[in-house]
Amino acid sequence: MRDTSQPKELMQTELRQQQQRVELFSEVTLKIRQSLQLKEILHTTVTEVQRILQADRVLIYHVLPDGTGKTISEAVLPDYPALMDLEFPEEVFPEDYQQLYAQGRVRMIADVHNSTAGLADCLVEFVDQFQIQAKLIVPIVQTLNAHTHGTSSSKNHLWGLLIAHQCKNARHWVDFELELMQQLADQISIALSQAQLLEHMEEVVEARTAELQEVNRNLQQEINVRMQAEAALRQSEEQLRLITNALPVLIAYVDDQQQYRFNNQAYQDWLGQSPSEIDGCHLQQIWGDECYQRMQAYVETALSGRVITYENDIVLKDGSARSVNVTYIPHLDDSKAVKGFFALTNDISDRKAIERMKDEFISVISHELRTPLTSLHSALKILATGQLGTLSNAGQQMLGIADDSTERLVRLVNNVLDLQRIESGKVVMERQACNATNLMIQAAEVMQAMAQQHGVTLMTQAEDLSIWADADYILQTLTNLLSNAIKFSSPGGTVWLTVACHKKPSSAKSKKQTLKSKIQAAYSEVVFRVRDEGQGIPANQLERIFERFQQVDSSDSRKKGGTGLGLAICRKIIEQHNGKIWAESAPGHGSTFAFTLPAFDRVHHH
Amino acid sequence: MCIKRVLIIDDEETIQTVVQFGIKMAAGWEVLTAGSGAQGIQTAQSEKPDVILLDVMMPEMDGIATFKALQSHAETEQIPVILLTAKAQTAEKRQFNDLGASGVITKPFNSLNLPEQIARILHWKCKYENLAGRR
Numbered sequence: 001m002r003d004t005s006q007p008k009e010l011m012q013t014e015l016r017q018q019q020q021r022v023e024l025f026s027e028v029t030l031k032i033r034q035s036l037q038l039k040e041i042l043h044t045t046v047t048e049v050q051r052i053l054q055a056d057r058v059l060i061y062h063v064l065p066d067g068t069g070k071t072i073s074e075a076v077l078p079d080y081p082a083l084m085d086l087e088f089p090e091e092v093f094p095e096d097y098q099q100l101y102a103q104g105r106v107r108m109i110a111d112v113h114n115s116t117a118g119l120a121d122c123l124v125e126f127v128d129q130f131q132i133q134a135k136l137i138v139p140i141v142q143t144l145n146a147h148t149h150g151t152s153s154s155k156n157h158l159w160g161l162l163i164a165h166q167c168k169n170a171r172h173w174v175d176f177e178l179e180l181m182q183q184l185a186d187q188i189s190i191a192l193s194q195a196q197l198l199e200h201m202e203e204v205v206e207a208r209t210a211e212l213q214e215v216n217r218n219l220q221q222e223i224n225v226r227m228q229a230e231a232a233l234r235q236s237e238e239q240l241r242l243i244t245n246a247l248p249v250l251i252a253y254v255d256d257q258q259q260y261r262f263n264n265q266a267y268q269d270w271l272g273q274s275p276s277e278i279d280g281c282h283l284q285q286i287w288g289d290e291c292y293q294r295m296q297a298y299v300e301t302a303l304s305g306r307v308i309t310y311e312n313d314i315v316l317k318d319g320s321a322r323s324v325n326v327t328y329i330p331h332l333d334d335s336k337a338v339k340g341f342f343a344l345t346n347d348i349s350d351r352k353a354i355e356r357m358k359d360e361f362i363s364v365i366s367h368e369l370r371t372p373l374t375s376l377h378s379a380l381k382i383l384a385t386g387q388l389g390t391l392s393n394a395g396q397q398m399l400g401i402a403d404d405s406t407e408r409l410v411r412l413v414n415n416v417l418d419l420q421r422i423e424s425g426k427v428v429m430e431r432q433a434c435n436a437t438n439l440m441i442q443a444a445e446v447m448q449a450m451a452q453q454h455g456v457t458l459m460t461q462a463e464d465l466s467i468w469a470d471a472d473y474i475l476q477t478l479t480n481l482l483s484n485a486i487k488f489s490s491p492g493g494t495v496w497l498t499v500a501c502h503k504k505p506s507s508a509k510s511k512k513q514t515l516k517s518k519i520q521a522a523y524s525e526v527v528f529r530v531r532d533e534g535q536g537i538p539a540n541q542l543e544r545i546f547e548r549f550q551q552v553d554s555s556d557s558r559k560k561g562g563t564g565l566g567l568a569i570c571r572k573i574i575e576q577h578n579g580k581i582w583a584e585s586a587p588g589h590g591s592t593f594a595f596t597l598p599a600f601d602r603v604h605h606h
Numbered sequence: 607m608c609i610k611r612v613l614i615i616d617d618e619e620t621i622q623t624v625v626q627f628g629i630k631m632a633a634g635w636e637v638l639t640a641g642s643g644a645q646g647i648q649t650a651q652s653e654k655p656d657v658i659l660l661d662v663m664m665p666e667m668d669g670i671a672t673f674k675a676l677q678s679h680a681e682t683e684q685i686p687v688i689l690l691t692a693k694a695q696t697a698e699k700r701q702f703n704d705l706g707a708s709g710v711i712t713k714p715f716n717s718l719n720l721p722e723q724i725a726r727i728l729h730w731k732c733k734y735e736n737l738a739g740r741r
Contacts, residue, residue, distance in 0.1 A: 367663065370692040370713040371618050378624035378717035385718070387631055410714045 021176055024052055025183060032187050041191045042073035045184050049164060050075035053177055057130075057165040059083055060140070060188070061093075063158055069093060072160075080167045081130055092126060101139035102158040108178060109135050111170035134171035136164040138181040140188050142196075159192060250324075250345035253331070256303055256338060258283045272317030287314070295326075302328030302341040311348070323352040359424045366417035373413060377406045408563065415565035418476075419548070422572040429470040429576045433600040436499045436526060437462035439471060443478035444497060450483060455491030458482070461498045466600035467526050473573045474597070480566045481530040481593045487562070488534035488591075496531040501599060525579070525596040536587040545583065546571045570595070610635045612724070613655040615646030615672065616690065617664045625659065628717025635721060643667030647675050650682045657724055659711070662691040670705070677706060686728055690715075 028048045032041050042060050050058040057076040063069045067090040071083040109117045111134055112127050119127070127135070142159040162185045164177075244251045245265035253262035259282050263275040271278075273286065283299060284292040294312050301308045309327045316322055329342045380403045382388065391399060421427045440462045451458040467474070478497070485495040502525045537545065544550045549564035574581040574595045585591035612635055614625045622639040629635050638653055640646035644667055650658060658676070662669035669689055676682040686708040691698070699710050709727035711720070724730070 367692040371621060374714035374717075375618070375620035375624050377714050378628050379620075381716045381718045382624065382627050382631060385631055413714075 017176065021180065025180065028052075028184060029187055032184075032191065038191060038195050039073070041188065043075075045162070045188060046073050046075040049162070049181065049184060052180065053136075053164055055136075055164040056080055056167040057083070057132075059163050059165075060160055061088075061163060062160040063093070063098060066090075067093075067095060067098075069160070077167075080165075083130060092123070098158050101137075101161065102141060102156050104139065104141070106139070106178060106182065107135070107137040108173040109137075110172045114170075130165070131167040132165045133169055134166035134173070136173045136177060136181060138162050138178070138185045140185045140192070142189060142192050159189070162188070248347070250343070252278075252343045252345075253340060254283065254299075254343055255340040258299060258303075260286065261340065270316050270322075291315075298326070298328060299341075302330050302343075303338050305330045305332065305336075305338050321349075322347050323349045355424070359420060359426070362416060362420040366413050366420075369409075369413045373406065373410055377410060380406055412563045412565070415563045415569055419565055419569050419572060422569065422576065427576075429473060429573075431468050431470055431577070433466050434469055434471045434474070436465040436467055436528075439467075439474055439478060440497055440499060440528075442475055443482060446475075446479050447482040447486065451486050451495065454486050454489065455493075456486045456489045457494045458486075459494055459496045461496065463499050463501070465499060465501055465526050467597045468600040469577050469597050473576075477570045477573050477595065478528065478530070480570050484562075484566065484593070485530050485532035485534070485591075489532050490534070493533040495533075496529070498529045498531070500527050500529075501525075502527045502596065524599045526599045527594055527596050529592055529594045531590060531592040533590040536589055537583060537585040537591050538587055539585075542583045542585060546581065608730070610657065610721075610724075610730070611638065611653065611655040612636070612657050612659060613638045613640065613646065613650055613653065614659045615640045615643065615664075615669075616659075616661040617641055618661070621661070621690075624717045625720065629720050632718045633721035643669070643672030643675070646672060647679070647682065650676060650685060651679065654681070655685060657708075657728060658685055658687045659720075659724075660687050660689050662689050673705060673707060688724060688727060 028045070031044045031048065035041055035044070046058045046060060049055065057074065057080055059071045059074040059076070061069050062072045068087060070085060070087045074082060074084045076082050109119065111117060112119055112124055112132060138161070139158055140160045140162055142157045143155075162181055164173075164181065241264075247264065248266060250266045250270065251262075251264040252260055252267070255261050259280055260278045261280075263278045265275070267278055268274045271286070278286060283295065287295065291312070291314060298308050298310050307327070307329050309325065312324050312326055314322050314324055325346045325348045327344045329344075331339045331341055333339050380399065383391075384399055384403060440460050444458055444460045448458060482495060482497065489495055546567045548568045571581050574597070577597050579596040579598070581593070581595035583591055583593050610633070612625075612629055614622055614637060616622055616625070616639075619641065622641070626637040626639060629637050638649055638655055640649045643664060646658070646660070649655075660669045660672060664672070667675075669691075673687055673689070676685065676687060688709045688711055689702050689707050690711050690713060691702075692713045702710050711723055711727075715723070
């Protein structure tokens with residue numbers, strides 16, 4: 001029984017020891033791993049090994065690149081000298097020893113003085129200094145990873161030694177102790193690798209951090225620039241808003257969906273709706289159906305890319321009606337597409353009221369002048385018959401002056417009223433198809449007496465053309481031009497009245513007699529010309545004479561009984577017919593007054 | 607001989623006078639005068655003139671109202687009426703024609719020319735040599 005129990009006890013002791021070792025080992029490993037700080041790892045290692053092995057001194061010796069080395073961590077009993085920070089000369093630890101250790105050599109020396117230990121005398125002397133009796137040495141090998149050009153090679157390098165000393169006495173080291181030392185040395189190796197890796201990573205992190213900081217700096221700079229730009233933009237927007245809000249006109253931006261995108265304060269003042277309420281609303285929503293109907297065509301014109309100005313009547317929030325002048329300016333993007341338009345609206349009610357008053361005043365004055373003028377005119381004519389008594393020659397002369405002046409006054413009143421009526425738009429040209437020949441003959445008949453009086457020959461070259469016009473007004477224009485031509489002709493001169501059909505260049509290009517060309521023919525014009533052989537008109541006066549009271553030589557013209565309004569009226573009449581009127585002249589070679597009228601075509605019938 | 611009787615209805619006395627003088631001198635016609643629409647209607651009814659010259663712009667009863675009144679009376683219905691107006695636009699002339707007026711003479715006019723104008727409007731043939739001889 002004892003024989004059998006003995007080995008059993010031994011086995012049990014063995015097992016207990018093994019378990020103890022495993023526990024110890026894992027405990028130490030855990031402690032080591034709890035830190036990433038190499039110094040702390042090393043300290044824990046020496047402390048724990050010293051405690052477990054009950055060694056007098058445990059140290060870690062670090063081999064320096066120059067072959068020397070020193071103790072960098074140590075746990076030593078207070079009775080013995082510390083080796084910490086003591087530098088060892090190279091001779092103590094020669095190069096070939098280092099090589100052996102790098103390959104994994106361990107040393108277990110039970111007694112340094114025992115010759116079988118194989119320690120050199122000098123070394124024995126050296127260890128004696130520190131009272132070392134026995135020692136256990138395991139290498140700490142570092143696997144160096146050289147990361148160069150994507151390939152990695154590894155080589156073992158002796159980083160240092162883990163050494164246990166027994167100073168009190170000689171000691172027989174057991175396998176367990178060696179194993180523990182070796183395993184801990186491996187742990188230190190791993191820690192070293194990790195530290196190296198960590199260091200490498202730190203470098204990478206540092207580099208990345210530097211990069212990021214650079215990027216950050218750039219971003220910050222950009223942000224600053226943008227913030228400045230934004231501030232400037234805000235400021236200019238603020239200024240724009242201040243300016244637009246201060247103006248007593250409606251200012252808006254409308255997008256291509258006819259929705260408001262900007263409005264100034266005037267919208268609030270006029271319509272009672274704030275810019276924020278209006279923003280995004282459709283024009284029709286803001287102005288109502290009736291008003292929008294009057295706007296729609298102009299809005300569409302603006303959105304087709306053309307600037308347009310028109311007048312409209314609107315109702316304000318207080319119910320008052322206002323006349324406004326509206327201008328739309330299209331907003332084009334880089335590719336010339338219309339993005340929307342700017343809308344400017346002015347209150348022209350006061351101007352309109354004044355215009356109405358002016359028109360009414362002129363109208364009333366003209367009418368009121370007519371009655372006394374009729375009396376005056378008739379009375380003078382009756383006096384001139386001589387039936388009421390004979391005047392002296394001087395008396396006849398005075399009567400002549402009164403008569404001429406009255407006639408001129410009559411013409412002036414007629415012309416002023418005519419011009420005012422045409423300009424105010426009260427008169428609508430009643431256009432119909434008229435025969436050019438008829439009009440010319442009528443005009444020539446009317447002017448024949450005057451021509452004879454001036455000794456001027458009136459020549460008419462008529463053509464059977466149809467025009468689209470108000471016959472009365474064209475007759476007025478023709479007689480006016482003929483009257484001027486006769487007035488400025490010398491006795492014996494000739495005045496020509498001609499007419500011609502004038503195809504517009506666009507229709508001339510079309511050779512085939514297609515429907516298209518027929519339609520284009522509808523747009524052809526008729527040109528009337530009145531030519532004289534008078535003194536002519538200087539080139540710089542050719543435009544001006546169509547303005548009111550702008551005769552070439554006013555004293556001369558008045559002598560000839562002109563009112564200074566005839567050509568202005570002619571121009572208004574022709575413009576109302578969508579025609580054009582102009583004068584051509586070379587001084588000394590007479591002048592030609594010409595005007596165009598739309599030709600009549602059957603297209604107009606339908 | 608072709609003596610006509612003309613009634614002029616105008617609130618302006620000076621017009622009445624020059625019309626009377628002018629027509630008498632130019633054609634030797636007889637001229638009756640009235641200063642208002644009401645008076646004119648009365649004179650027209652009693653005197654039955656050959657033609658009435660009627661001013662459009664008159665206070666109280668204007669030319670248009672007077673014309674309509676004349677048209678509504680059997681005695682005066684047939685008498686041709688020529689309106690005297692300061693307005694001479696095509697549209698207004700047409701409006702007067704549509705009312706049934708025989709014609710329009712625009713102010714200012716020369717009263718000496720009135721017989722000729724009246725004769726032309728009413729297609730009277732008689733007085734041409736008469737007038738031409740005088741001028």
